Structure formats: structure tokens, C-alpha cells
Amino acid sequence: MLNVEELGFNYKTRKVLEEIHFNLKPGEVLAILGPNGVGKSTLLRCINTIHPPATGTIFVDGEEVLSLEKHEVAKRIGYVPQRSEAGKLTAYDAILLGRKPHIGWNIKEKDHRIVESIIRKLELEELALRYINEMSGGELQRVAIARALVQEPKLLLFDEPTSSLDLKKQLEILRTVRHVVKDSKVSAVITMHDINLALRFADRYIFLKDGTIFAHGGHEVVVPETIEQVYGVSAIVGELNGFRIVVPNEE
Template sequence: MVHAEHVRFSYHADKNVLRDVCLKEETGHCIALLGNNGVGKSTFLKCFNRILKPDSGTVLVENLNISKASRKEIALTLAYVEQHTSAGRLTVYDTVLLGRKPHMKMTPSEEDYAIVDNAIERLHLTGLKLRYTDELSGGELQKVMLARALAQQPKVLLLDEPTASLDIYNQHEVMKIASGIASEDNMTVMVVIHDLNLALKYCDRFLLMHEGKAFDYGDISVITSENIKAVYGVNTVITEMEGNKIVIVK
């Protein structure tokens, strides 16, 4: 279970980014964080991982209070994939192996190698594992970062705009993988995402944020034209096509 209670955060004393955000959800769901630019979505995600320390409020993952946890406890509990990933002169295999660092004592064990192999296979990266990450396309690199996070074996996976700058094929591929991780591994996946239709296709919980607060939260029923107008300021029609809910801007 993830539980954020009355989370507040400000970068400057005179400007609150998060005013009072609450969220409570059981494991096994893919949660989309939705709202306009600057509303605090990425900030809220970083407060979960204590990259940013909330000014007040509590973040709990199962029984772990993130504000009181050690960095190792956090690394064993949450994995974070940032929005802009830098490629380095490491192979795909060694990059994914870095995800095992919180679990290692001195050197990687046979279990560590097996977990890395499994993560690489699940992300369809087997043919690339000896390639250097700075030789990869944007979509390939994003899948490597997901594999590294998966190898970390967290309880919660935090993804900050994982589809940004990707082509349509890789947008769907990355979100399909994220959704599959939530359901197959009984993991909580939280995704900052701007494309409402991608979110509707692959996520099953939705946090609508507005003016630094949680405007609404729940299943697909919270995605209404009225809520979208209030949060985004645009008029939309919501329809269905081949079993999928679709948002069309008027």
C-alpha cells in the first residue's frame, strides 16, 4: 500500500508547489499523475522517493515511513526513473546490473545475475545487452532504465514522463511494459504523463492535480469532461472506440 497524507512542499518560502496532496492505494495498480505543467506532478513523485523532502505531511509505503527511512531502505522499496536520462559509456547489461546495487554486499551473486538476465529478457533487450547505452535510441534507452528499475525489485516504481520525446510506437511499448509490471509483479507504478489517451489505455487509477492539490482521484470514472475542463481548462468530448475510452479536444 502507498499512502501520502497532507503532503506540502515549496521551493521558495512564498510559493507552495504542493499545498495538501493525499493519496491512498493498494498495490498492483498503475497510477497516472495528471494535470497541467507546473502543477506539482513531478514534485509529488520526488517527495515519494525523498529526492525532495516535504515541508510537512507523511509518505508511507507499506509500513515504511519514507521521511524516517535510510537511503538503503528507500532504494530497496522504491525505484525512480527520471524524465531525462543520460546515456553513459556502460553496456546495457552493466547499466541494468546497477539496479542490484542496494541488494549487493560486495560483488554480484548468481541470484543478482539471474535477476538482471530476467529483467533484460522481459524488456526485450537481450540482443542489445552488450551495446553501450550511448549508442541506443531514445526508446531503447528508456527500456534499459525500466529494466534497471525492475532489477531493483522495488515495491513502488516511479516514472517521471517516461514517454516524453518518444515516437508513437515506443510510447505505447513503454506504457504497456509499465502497466504489465504493475499487474504481473503486484507492484504500485506511479506515472507522470501528459497524454490522457495513453493514460486511459494503460493506467487504472488517476490522480488529477490542480493548483498544487489533489483535485480528484479514483478509477477511470473520474476522467470526465467536467473534471478535464476544471483541471486543464479545455473542452472535451469523451467517447469509446473498440472498448477504449478516448478523450477528444473540441
């Protein structure tokens, strides 16, 4: 579903990303991990063509996205940034805007059905008619995720989607994302800080260090050596109630 080959990105004369290459199959969730400033968000923006890469190619479902028009990219990739702009729109209308790449001159009944289905899945019924400029950061984030889902993309990109949410909502959102990915056979790339949440909901992991991939794979790459090399923190990796967990080993 996603194939990134030798991707590089420079900010002016500074290299931010270099020789990034990985692929992702339908039905998989990939977590991008690493410390602040390592290029996690930049990588998502490159995949979504917001930042044109300096080098490399990006294929989504076999198509080179860098050669596509913006509205065609939006049909294939749903992107949820860390912060969404709030305006004088109801949540329903803001979510409906996610159908824009598919809508011609008129909004069809199908578009409304898709919006209403996602609103139910994310339990946003009580927010549907509220204005998004009156919402909390967490509520606004949930609306932004719903807007990406109604695009019916092949690939979903989430930039720290749980950063403004309480623990219950974090679990609910990631559970919903995983369900959509598995059920619809799409793929998702999620940047995260919480390694334990990543271990619970992702299938594969990329650890970025100094703008390049330090480790890439499944649970086998989430080991104390990786944590110490990437984050500079000693850690214990074990299991609790069937879940793999990372515990810092610092006094």
C-alpha cells in the first residue's frame, strides 16, 4: 500500500531526513517513534506531499503520489496534523469537508451516509452540531480524525493523534483507527511519543535517530538497546498481562 524509497528532505541547507526507505502492507499500522526534533512530523508531511522531498519516491497503492494533483493525493491519503484549525463550522460540516476530493458540484446522499457512519463510530453524536471553535483540543482532534476517515483513503497519516486526549479517549481513538485499518484493508502511519501505546496498537515500528532510520521491524526491534541508543535512556522491556511494555530504568 505504501512504498517509500530513499526519501530525503532538507530545510534550507540542513538535512532533516536522509535515506528513508520502508514499505507498508494493507491492514498494517506503523508507528514512527523517536525523540523530539528527529523528523517524525516532517516525514508525514513529505509522504503527504506538503513538503516536497529533496530526493526519493513515494508510492501509494502503486501510484507515485509526487506526480499527482493535490486533490488526487487527498483521495488516497488522509492526514491528521497535530493541531487542526478551528473555525465557525459545526463538527458535522467540518467532517463533511473531508469528502471534498470526491464531491463534484453537489453533495450526494452517499456523502452524508459516510459522514454519519464515521460520527457513530467515533461517538461524536453529541458534538455533531456544536461549533468547532468552541471545542476543547481533544474534541477538535477527534473531529479532525473523523474528517480524515470520511475521505476513504488508502493510507491514513496521524501526527500524534492522542496528544490532547485523556487516557480513555487515547485508547478509544487508537482502537477505532486499528479497527478501520483492519476492516477496510487500508494502512496507517502514526507518529507517537508513547512507546507503550505504540506497542499495544501498532504492527510495525520505525525508530528515527539523527534524521534516518535506526531500527525498523516488529516487536523484535523494541529492545533495551534500541531505547538506549535512540532516547539515551536505560529501559527494561517485558510483558504485563499479555502486553509488551517499556519501563525506564532510571533513578
